[in-house]
Amino acid sequence: MKKASQLKKIISFFTSFTLILALVINFPVIVHADVNDKTFNIIEITDFHGALNDASGNPVAGVLADRIDTVKRNNPSRTLILGGGDLYQGSATSNIMKGAPVQEVMSEIGMEVTALGNHEFDWGLNTIIDTTMKGAKYSIVCSNLYDKKDGKRVFDPYKIIEKDGVRIAIIGGISTETPTIVLPEYVKDYEFRNLTDEINSVAKEIKDSKLADVTIALVHEGDNSDNVTGPIFDMANNLKNVDAVFGGHTHTKVCGSASMTKIPVYIANSYGKGYINAKFTITDNKKIKFETPTYDNNYVALDNENGYKAKDPITYYKVDKIVDNANEKVAPETNEVIGYNTEKDLTRNRNVEPYGSSVLGNWASDITRLAVKADVGFQNNGGLRIDIPKGEITTGTMWKFMPFDNTIYKFNMTKAQIKEVLEAAVKDGGKGIQVSGIKFTYDSTSPSGNRVKEITREDGREISDSEILSVAAPDFIATGGDGFQTFYNAGGNNPSNDTHIVVRDAFIEWCRENKDKNGENTIANKEVSRIINISNNLVFQEKKAA
Secondary structure (H helix, E strand, O other): OHHHHHHHHHHHHHHHHHHHHHHHHOOOOOOOOOOOOEEEEEEEEOOOOOOOOOOOOOOHHHHHHHHHHHHHHHOOOOEEEEEOOOOOOOOHHHHHOOOHHHHHHHHHHOOOEEOOOHHHHOOOHHHHHHHHOOOOOOEEOOOOEEEOOOOOEOOOOEEEEEEOOEEEEEEEEEOOOHHHHOOHHHHOOEEEOOHHHHHHHHHHHHHHOOOOOEEEEEEEOOOOOOOOOOHHHHHHOOOOOOOEEEEOOOOOOEEEEOOOOOOEEEEOOOOOOOOEEEEEEEOOOOOEEEOOOEOHHHOOOOOOOOOOOOOOOOOOHHHHHHHHHHHHHHHHHHOOEEEEEOOOOEOOOOOOOOOOOOHHHHHHHHHHHHHOOOOEEEEOHHHOOOOEOOEEEEHHHHHHHOOOOOEEEEEEEEHHHHHHHHHHHHOOOOOOOEEEOEEEEEOOOOOOOOOEEEEEEOOOOEOOOOOEEEEEEEHHHHOOHHHOHHHHHHHHOOHHHEEEEEHHHHHHHHHHHOOOOOOOOOOOOOOOOOEEEHHHOHHHHHHHHO
């Protein structure tokens, strides 16, 4: 016993001496975390958009699952997997099967809770609830979506998950922009309340009731692509009793913090190209510290030995089986070759900024117009989801290009009404638009709402103020989506104007009818400028000055 006591004194002396020496000579001392501290991995997958495979058929979901499985095995009891919304809609396989295979993949990966995205409304929310989520091992949380009929929340506002004795509350939310970017018919029964107010209310309830040790806001909302500003940062700057915010929606990778509250703000990559692995440590006295998360080390789009574009990518076999089975089921519908693109990639790149024409925008609006024999055709930019690569064009290609089940509305408009539509397209914050049968000029330096300067037929012939033109537009914008209220007032409010021709079907049928067996382009790949920003057009300006 005496020897033990002496040994303790000697150890104590040398420990004190070492610390004093370190202070005197500035020698670095490694301080280890308290043995009772617990470190957790918070993984977020967001805006997956049905990307079970990429456009070339590479195993996006399989590689993603393998990467995440490695994280889980390294920290098995302290890993939490979250979804940021917009998980299902976007690929032929997922769309045809109403998101079921994506849900099965996320369940297999180990997702425990997800936010609700705006694209979860694309098939009607009941489809997500009754079909997509059937048998899911995770749940949807959303604090700010209410049913107008009974005034109650549609989903649970939060979920509490216990990991290794630590209770983590996840409060869900959806962007209040949703009603303007979803088919109006699918959101008319819902109220989207203020996101910040609802999260604060729920977070206070959780704190007052001592329900959780850590509180996370999981919202389908994004930034301004600058990692500093935007709706998600505006919200985070006004949150209370929240330890971190995970977002989505804008397809941007974000690792920042709110300037006022210092709450960490994270958004993972989209389309399965990666996920965020954010770590936090909690101490015995419940102090929480988030570390800088990792992105690139887990990035699955890199063409390397582990990426999904690799020659022999490493995948998770159970997820591969889910994807293969789903692809096999839809193959008869998606593998038909309906055309060819032999010259170069067909793109949605606009010829002028901030709003202009694109090769695919021109083509899409042309087919929308021709399908119902209208004078003028319109196509919203957001409805066209991919560029079309060089090579064979299949029905699956068209499902990716136009994944929405939009139908074509046909109704009559005056030149004045068409001008209102175009003004809405090119105003500050406008969504832009693609046109067929007409062309127009605008001046981006003019006051918003007074920018459209000239509208003519596509061949340059004038349109008189008294003429009535037949117009074709997808039901999304025809019924007021993207802020095009003029379409709604002119005829989108009348269901009898719905031709029930699905826009995507019109694209597919046109490709079939114009398929060139000699391998020439099915879709004309020529630059046609139908939208001209005259503030960038020196020739026009010189002519005007003369």
